[in-house]
Amino acid sequence: MRAAVVRGDRIVVTEVEDPAPGPGQVLVRTLACGICGSDLHAAQDLAGFAAHMARVGAPGGLDPRRQVVFGHEFSAELVGYGPDTARSLPLGTMVCAVPLVLGPEGPENVGYSQRFPGGFGELMVLQEAGLLAVPEGRQAEQAALTEPLAVGEHAVVRAAPGQDDVCLVVGCGPVGLAVIAALKARGHGPMVAADFSPARRALAERLGADVVVDPAAGSPYTRWGELGVPATIIERGANELFGVASRNAVIFECVGVPGMLREIVEGAPPRARIVVVGVCMSEDAFEPFPAVVKELDVRFSIGYTQEEFAATLLRDAPGGLVTRAVGLDGVAEAFETLRSPGEHVKIMVKP
Amino acid sequence: MRAAVVRGDRIVVTEVEDPAPGPGQVLVRTLACGICGSDLHAAQDLAGFAAHMARVGAPGGLDPRRQVVFGHEFSAELVGYGPDTARSLPLGTMVCAVPLVLGPEGPENVGYSQRFPGGFGELMVLQEAGLLAVPEGRQAEQAALTEPLAVGEHAVVRAAPGQDDVCLVVGCGPVGLAVIAALKARGHGPMVAADFSPARRALAERLGADVVVDPAAGSPYTRWGELGVPATIIERGANELFGVASRNAVIFECVGVPGMLREIVEGAPPRARIVVVGVCMSEDAFEPFPAVVKELDVRFSIGYTQEEFAATLLRDAPGGLVTRAVGLDGVAEAFETLRSPGEHVKIMVKP
Numbered sequence: 001m002r003a004a005v006v007r008g009d010r011i012v013v014t015e016v017e018d019p020a021p022g023p024g025q026v027l028v029r030t031l032a033c034g035i036c037g038s039d040l041h042a043a044q045d046l047a048g049f050a051a052h053m054a055r056v057g058a059p060g061g062l063d064p065r066r067q068v069v070f071g072h073e074f075s076a077e078l079v080g081y082g083p084d085t086a087r088s089l090p091l092g093t094m095v096c097a098v099p100l101v102l103g104p105e106g107p108e109n110v111g112y113s114q115r116f117p118g119g120f121g122e123l124m125v126l127q128e129a130g131l132l133a134v135p136e137g138r139q140a141e142q143a144a145l146t147e148p149l150a151v152g153e154h155a156v157v158r159a160a161p162g163q164d165d166v167c168l169v170v171g172c173g174p175v176g177l178a179v180i181a182a183l184k185a186r187g188h189g190p191m192v193a194a195d196f197s198p199a200r201r202a203l204a205e206r207l208g209a210d211v212v213v214d215p216a217a218g219s220p221y222t223r224w225g226e227l228g229v230p231a232t233i234i235e236r237g238a239n240e241l242f243g244v245a246s247r248n249a250v251i252f253e254c255v256g257v258p259g260m261l262r263e264i265v266e267g268a269p270p271r272a273r274i275v276v277v278g279v280c281m282s283e284d285a286f287e288p289f290p291a292v293v294k295e296l297d298v299r300f301s302i303g304y305t306q307e308e309f310a311a312t313l314l315r316d317a318p319g320g321l322v323t324r325a326v327g328l329d330g331v332a333e334a335f336e337t338l339r340s341p342g343e344h345v346k347i348m349v350k351p
Numbered sequence: 352m353r354a355a356v357v358r359g360d361r362i363v364v365t366e367v368e369d370p371a372p373g374p375g376q377v378l379v380r381t382l383a384c385g386i387c388g389s390d391l392h393a394a395q396d397l398a399g400f401a402a403h404m405a406r407v408g409a410p411g412g413l414d415p416r417r418q419v420v421f422g423h424e425f426s427a428e429l430v431g432y433g434p435d436t437a438r439s440l441p442l443g444t445m446v447c448a449v450p451l452v453l454g455p456e457g458p459e460n461v462g463y464s465q466r467f468p469g470g471f472g473e474l475m476v477l478q479e480a481g482l483l484a485v486p487e488g489r490q491a492e493q494a495a496l497t498e499p500l501a502v503g504e505h506a507v508v509r510a511a512p513g514q515d516d517v518c519l520v521v522g523c524g525p526v527g528l529a530v531i532a533a534l535k536a537r538g539h540g541p542m543v544a545a546d547f548s549p550a551r552r553a554l555a556e557r558l559g560a561d562v563v564v565d566p567a568a569g570s571p572y573t574r575w576g577e578l579g580v581p582a583t584i585i586e587r588g589a590n591e592l593f594g595v596a597s598r599n600a601v602i603f604e605c606v607g608v609p610g611m612l613r614e615i616v617e618g619a620p621p622r623a624r625i626v627v628v629g630v631c632m633s634e635d636a637f638e639p640f641p642a643v644v645k646e647l648d649v650r651f652s653i654g655y656t657q658e659e660f661a662a663t664l665l666r667d668a669p670g671g672l673v674t675r676a677v678g679l680d681g682v683a684e685a686f687e688t689l690r691s692p693g694e695h696v697k698i699m700v701k702p
Contacts, residue, residue: 052640106585158646234457261639279643285636288612289403291651292630295509298649300642 002351003121004331006043007067011332016069019117019125021082024102026128028076028095031140032325032348033119034148037173037256039070040338041281042112052281053112062112071119071349072099072111075134075143076126085128094134096146097126098309119144120331122351130306132313141325141348145317146309148346152178153185153312154304155277161188161250165273166227168220169193169209169252170264172200174321174346175277176254177207181318184208190227194220199343207318221267224249229269233293236270246271254278261298262286270294277301321346353702354472355682357394358418362683367420370468370476372433375453377479379427379446382491383676383699384470385499386685388524388607390421392632393463394686403632404463412456413463422470422700423450423462426485426494427477436479445485447497448477449660470495471682473702481657483664492676492699496668497660499697503529504536504663505655506628512539512601516624517578519571520544520560520603521615523551525672525697526628527605528558532669535559541578545571550694558669572618575600580620584644587621597622605629612649613637621645628652672697 003016021027042049050062062068078093089095099110099118111118116125134143156179161167167183169176172195183191184207193209195201201212213220228247230236239246249272253260256278264274265286274296291298304312325348326334334347354367372378393400401413413419429444440446450461450469462469467476485494507530512518518534520527523546534542535558544560546552552563564571579598581587590597600623604611607629615625616637625647642649655663676699677685685698 055641107588237458276639276643280639282638283636284639285634287633288627288631288635288651290406292627292653294651295653296651298651300639300645300647300649302643302646 001122002328003069003117004328004349005067005069006046008046009044011043011335013328013331016117016121018123021080021125023082023084024128025082025125026078026085026131027080027082028124028126029079030071030119030122030124030351031075031077031094032144032350033071034073034144034174034346034348035331035334035338036073036148037175038279040335041279042070043335048281063114066114068112068114069117069121070111071121072109073144073147074099074119074124075140075146076119076124078131079123081128082125089131089133094138094140094143095126095131096134096143096309096313097130097132098304098306099147100130101125101127120328120349120351132310135314138316140350141322142317143313144348145321145346146313148174149178149181149317150304150309150312151175151277152180152182153308155179155252155275155301156182156186157308158299158301159250159252159273159275162248165248165250166224166229167191167250167252169204169254170220170260171195171253171255171278172197172204173254173341175256176252177203177321177345179252179254179277180204180207180209185315192220192223192227197341197343200345203320203345206320219267224269231269233270248272250275252277256280258282258284265291265296268294268296271296273297273299275299275301322348324348325350327351352473353679354420354468355679355700356418356420357397359397360395362394362686364679364682367468367472369474372431372476374433374435375479376433376476377429377436377482378431378433379475379477380430381422381470381473381475381702382426382428382445383495383701384422385424385495385525385697385699386682386689387424387499388526389630391686391689392630393421399632414465417465419463419465420468420472421462422472423460424495424498425450425470425475426491426497427470427475429482430474432479433476440482440484445489445491445494446477446482447485447494447664448481448483449655449657450498451481452476452478471679471700471702483661486665489667491701492673493668494664495699496672496697497664499525500529500532500668501655501660501663502526502628503531503533504659506530506603506626506652507533507537508659509650509652510601510603510624510626513599516599516601517575517580518542518601518603520555520605521571521611522546522604522606522629523548523555524605524692526607527603528554528672528696530603530605530628531555531558531560536666543571543574543578548692548694551696554671554696557671570618575620582620584621599623601626603628607631609633609635616642616647619645619647622647624648624650626650626652673699675699676701678702
């Protein structure tokens with residue numbers, strides 16, 4: 001099959017061996033597959049990424065000296081069954097799945113595995129038990145948004161915001177927008193979103209943010225008072241003293257670069273809950289003192305459960321997230337484009 | 352009155368003006384007052400400490416150019432009532448209190464206030480509404496342990512460990528020992544404690560730790576498996592897949608120096624809850640990636656509520672925590688001694 005492969009620090013389109021479904025597995029033809037921020041990280045420093053994965057004992061292994069087919073945000077057409085399969089879905093069904101396949105040594109990440117190529121190739125092998133049929137009438141590109149949207153769903157489950165909590169989403173790239181969509185699906189408000197890009201702010205509003213902030217024009221961390229959240233320890237203490245209920249803040253870090261945690265710890269109101277959804281791949285520094293004095297909670301979030309993934313698939317994906325579609329030949333350039341995303345949110349690859 | 356005052360970078364014993372109780376306040380004579388780790392930090396860099404306090408909007412203000420009487424872990428004898436007081440306790444009663452007094456601009460921290468001298472002076476002013484009578488038969492030094500023990504109580508409330516969670520206490524100074532005491536008071540187990548000092552490890556065992564670890568001899572982070580906590584993502588995932596219950600880990604950071612968070616994030620098992628009770632006053636760096644992949648929770652903890660303080664006072668303080676008592680003339684030397692604590696846990700000042 002044809003695939004866009006990551007080979008060292010390059011992305012090239014080439015012929016690779018067709019994957020073959022083993023027992024309990026199926027063969028699918030990729031319909032659409034989004035490019036994820038993690039793909040950008042991993043392509044830029046495959047050896048570093050592989051070392052990170054190995055260090056934390058993440059499933060599967062990645063040999064940076066060998067090529068790999070990325071792509072884990074996919075929709076696909078079911079085209080064949082391997083041995084020992086129940087075959088409950090007819091061939092031709094459009095499917096989504098959590099990108100995990102059982103390899104000989106345990107579960108492996110489709111799209112970061114050298115045994116199971118990802119969605120930037122024409123064919124994939126998936127686990128039959130994990131297949132989810134895409135609801136009728138859904139476009140393949142929209143269905144492929146299930147995975148990144150499930151990341152937002154999981155982050156909101158991790159955050160467990162109370163009904164009256166004020167949510168601030170810092171960064172409105174694909175991750176931040178997924179968080180906004182998941183909050184909106186719960187009818188949550190008020191919700192503030194911050195991003196430097198006007199296009200992303202507009203999309204944040206369209207997806208359900210009540211207030212959008214341009215951090216270049218004004219700090220998103222100065223508005224707690226007007227949103228009913230005590231901004232200082234004294235204010236919160238006084239509320240407790242006089243039996244006045246205090247609103248809490250939940251802050252989603254959806255940028256994933258060094259310095260964000262420092263900024264949020266500094267700007268958070270007392271007792272805020274911070275959910276870190278952005279994946280910062282390098283060392284980070286912050287000052288613990290304000291975090292201690294304000295008794296902040298920091299919850300790191302990644303991925304989703306099978307249930308959260310399935311629930312996300314049942315909801316219509318919001319429009320406007322896919323800002324471009326490319327073929328395999330456009331993958332390398334799309335990676336470059338996304339390094340300074342400008343107006344782009346999600347670029348879909350259609351092999 | 353006589354007091355040991357912090358003046359610039361020195362501690363000197365001198366005469367200071369007697370504090371006078373205002374409306375709703377009482378005058379007490381200090382019986383015993385412990386030296387806290389925060390006191391060491393603050394005495395070493397009063398200007399930096401004052402700036403930290405001001406920056407986070409903590410109650411009261413501290414002018415580093417003026418002298419201040421430290422001491423917020425006290426027991427005291429009630430010796431006089433100010434105007435507008437209910438006078439429900441007889442003079443002579445031994446009392447403890449949360450070290451907060453209402454000043455003209457709001458609550459101030461007794462012991463870090465230039466209006467309300469702390470327990471390293473002979474007399475203090477306290478708020479009548481916050482007074483708690485010490486149970487009959489309790490020694491003054493033991494009663495003065497209420498404040499630091501309440502810090503452990505609060506940290507355990509913040510941690511909210513489940514019955515089957517494995518607790519690891521990193522650092523067995525006064526804070527770590529207070530956490531162990533609070534866990535023990537709940538009958539919690541198993542509980543692992545780590546400290547480089549043999550004396551502190553012995554005390555940790557005496558207070559209720561089931562396993563003690565010398566980090567110089569072996570990492571405390573390699574024992575999850577034998578304690579029934581899945582140590583890797585694969586193990587935890589397999590448990591979920593096969594419906595096997597997984598024990599969780601709760602890790603208390605009770606050291607408060609840069610690098611501890613990095614070490615704990617690295618060594619924590621997936622889904623661990625980390626409660627940061629040690630107060631690190633300088634910038635700190637760590638790698639977010641393992642925290643993200645393992646979905647760690649980090650909860651910063653400081654202080655306690657009035658209810659937690661009162662509950663702690665009702666319990667007998669464990670023996671062995673007070674390792675020395677000094678008069679006011681011994682305060683400066685005691686601060687020096689505690690900078691490399693060796694076998695010391697808590698030094699009590701008896702003005």
